[in-house]
Amino acid sequence: MGESTRHIPTIAGAADAPPHVPVLYNEVMDALRPASGRAYLDGTLGAGGHAAGLLDASAPDGRLLGFDRDPAAVAFAAQRLAGFGDRAVLVASSFGDMADVAPAHGFESVDGVLLDLGLSSRQLDDAGRGFSFLHDGPLDMRFDARSGPTAADLINNLSAEELADIFFRYGEEQQSRRIARLIVAHRPMQTTAELATLIEREARRSGRPGRHPATKVFQALRIAVNGELDEIARGLRGAVELLRPGGRLAVISFHSLEDRLVKQFLRDSSRECVCPPRQPVCTCGAQPALRLVARKAIKATAEEIAANPRSRSARLRVAERIGN
Numbered sequence: 001m002g003e004s005t006r007h008i009p010t011i012a013g014a015a016d017a018p019p020h021v022p023v024l025y026n027e028v029m030d031a032l033r034p035a036s037g038r039a040y041l042d043g044t045l046g047a048g049g050h051a052a053g054l055l056d057a058s059a060p061d062g063r064l065l066g067f068d069r070d071p072a073a074v075a076f077a078a079q080r081l082a083g084f085g086d087r088a089v090l091v092a093s094s095f096g097d098m099a100d101v102a103p104a105h106g107f108e109s110v111d112g113v114l115l116d117l118g119l120s121s122r123q124l125d126d127a128g129r130g131f132s133f134l135h136d137g138p139l140d141m142r143f144d145a146r147s148g149p150t151a152a153d154l155i156n157n158l159s160a161e162e163l164a165d166i167f168f169r170y171g172e173e174q175q176s177r178r179i180a181r182l183i184v185a186h187r188p189m190q191t192t193a194e195l196a197t198l199i200e201r202e203a204r205r206s207g208r209p210g211r212h213p214a215t216k217v218f219q220a221l222r223i224a225v226n227g228e229l230d231e232i233a234r235g236l237r238g239a240v241e242l243l244r245p246g247g248r249l250a251v252i253s254f255h256s257l258e259d260r261l262v263k264q265f266l267r268d269s270s271r272e273c274v275c276p277p278r279q280p281v282c283t284c285g286a287q288p289a290l291r292l293v294a295r296k297a298i299k300a301t302a303e304e305i306a307a308n309p310r311s312r313s314a315r316l317r318v319a320e321r322i323g324n
Helices: 025-032 049-057 071-080 082-087 095-105 121-125 151-157 160-171 176-186 192-206 215-226 228-242 256-269 302-307 309-313
Strands: 039-042 063-068 088-092 110-116 243-253 290-292 315-321
Touching: 025 049, 025 110, 025 243, 025 315, 039 049, 049 063, 049 082, 049 110, 063 071, 063 082, 063 095, 071 082, 071 088, 071 121, 082 088, 088 095, 095 110, 095 228, 110 228, 151 160, 151 215, 160 176, 160 215, 176 192, 192 215, 215 228, 228 243, 228 256, 243 256, 256 290, 256 315, 302 309
Parallel strands: 039 063, 039 110, 063 088, 110 243
Antiparallel strands: 243 315, 290 315
16 A cells, blocks of 8 residues: 555534544555545445545545444534535445445445444543443443443343353453353443443452453443444445445454454455365355455554554455456
């Protein structure tokens, strides 16, 4: 990928909004190569920074379809992208449904798809959403607060075994059973502070070092509440279906579960043979759908990490659609 430094465009309607610098901005622009007359899909709008860059670079007639499950994020991005007019089409929907939803909005095929996985800073900083153990608020954690079980529902109703499975599977928490039993013994719980304090107190008792001991539990609950890994799998398949030959898929992940899922999907989709490894002759006739643009994940530069510590864990993987 190139080392070019691009100007992040001023986004219309953003005068009263806090500055937002998208993670791996230059690298995403290099990967997707936005140009006039092309169509793009941003599956995770967030604050609209990447979307604005794609629209700015594809002027005067490039188009973008933006998805976000969070209606508040869509409303915020709509204000920030208002200056691009009808070139920006935004929908409050899961990117996992992109293959079905995009054609209904005039995007039967696209030249680039971006998925910036995980939480936005605005979601983390909003105590009322319950995503962060650093802010006291309700144990909600839903991207779409209009439906579905909350984190409190899981915490207060699942068995210790079911909670432990969530913490281990989605948070890779080594103390999952101990923490699950502790939660069951102290529930009901309704706030992030109650849960975080309980886990922190237990961690101090057992002498566990490192980052905040509630980090993995909160991650696991958020993934479980929102069905995130299933959404990623559906979104990746949908992206391949929508991409034109030569179009590119760029995916930014922030933790190992996401990155492993993305890496395996791209690897499988770029293989020329899916026969069993010990089979001497290929009989599957499989045709790869993607070509890996970069063999390894692209990481933030030291300069970006210094300016935006959140970018430290970001991993960008890029692949190109092949075929007729």
